Every structure is written in structure tokens, then in C-alpha cells.
Amino acid sequence: MAKRARIQCINKTDRPNPHERIRNVGGQNSDGTQWKQSVDQTIREIESDEWEFYVNAGGHTVEVIVAKHNGHKYIKTVADGLHPDNLLSLPECP
Template identity: 70%
Template sequence: MAKLARIRCINKTDKMDPHERIENVGGVYSSGSRWKQSVSQTIKDIESGEWEFYVEEDGITVGLIVAKHNGHKYIKTTADGIQPNDLLSLAECP
């Protein structure tokens, strides 16, 4: 069974393409300490089935998936269209 992690923040790159805009995602462990990892590691974790990630906004939980645009893999929520708007609207990770 996959481990579950909530994404609460992101770090953006200086790229303007929304499919390449997110560099890191992060959250908070149950102990209260923070975690952060690269999008490439997050993609590996999702594709391996080891982890499932989600975001929660206004009490609504939405899962993350790996998508591909012009040959480039990126992450987005299942509720997003082609662009990762839900993730891009999260706060910056420290």
C-alpha cells in the first residue's frame, strides 16, 4: 500500500512555462518538522507506486498525477486541466 503525503507548499523556478515552473514540493511530517523534495523525485515516487501525494484546499482533497506535455513530465492535480494551477497557487516552501 502506498504511503500518503499532503503537499502544502512549492518552490517555483524562473521559467515561464507552467509545466516547468515547479521545482520542489513540500509539506509537514506528523512530528511537525518540514519536508521538501524535487519534482523529479516526486514523479519517481508516484510512478513507483510507493507514494501518493495530494493537496487540500477548502476541505477538498485532490490527488496528484504525473502528466506529460511536449515530452516533458510534470505533476498536477487530478482537478487541473493541462496546467498545474492548483499546485502553482500554493505558498512558497521555506
């Protein structure tokens, strides 16, 4: 069974394409420490079923999935259409 983690922040790139704008995701562990990792690592962990990630969007838990656009893999929530808006609206990670 996959472990679960809530994504609470992101770091953006300077790219205008929304499918390439997120560099890192992060959150807080149960012990209060912060975690942060690359989107590439997050994609690998989702695809290997090692981890499941989610965000809290408007009081609802929304799952993060791997999507592909023009051959480029990226992450988005299942509630989003083509653009990863729920993730892009998160605050910047420290």
C-alpha cells in the same frame, strides 16, 4: 500500499512554462518537522507507487498525478486541466 503525503508548499523556477515552473514540493510530517523534495523525486515516487501525494484545494482532498506535455513530465492535480494551477497556487516552501 503506497504511503500518502500532503503537499502544502512549492518552490518555483523562473521559467514561464507552467509545466516547468515547480522545482520542489514540501509539507509537514506528523511530528511537525518539514519535508521538501524535488519534483523529479516526486514523479519517481508516484510512478513507482511508493508514495501518493495530494493537496487540499478549497476544502477538498485532490490527488497529485504525473502528466506529460510535449515530452516533459510534470505533476498536477487531477482537478486541473492542462495547467497545474492547484499546485502553483500553494505558498513558497521555506
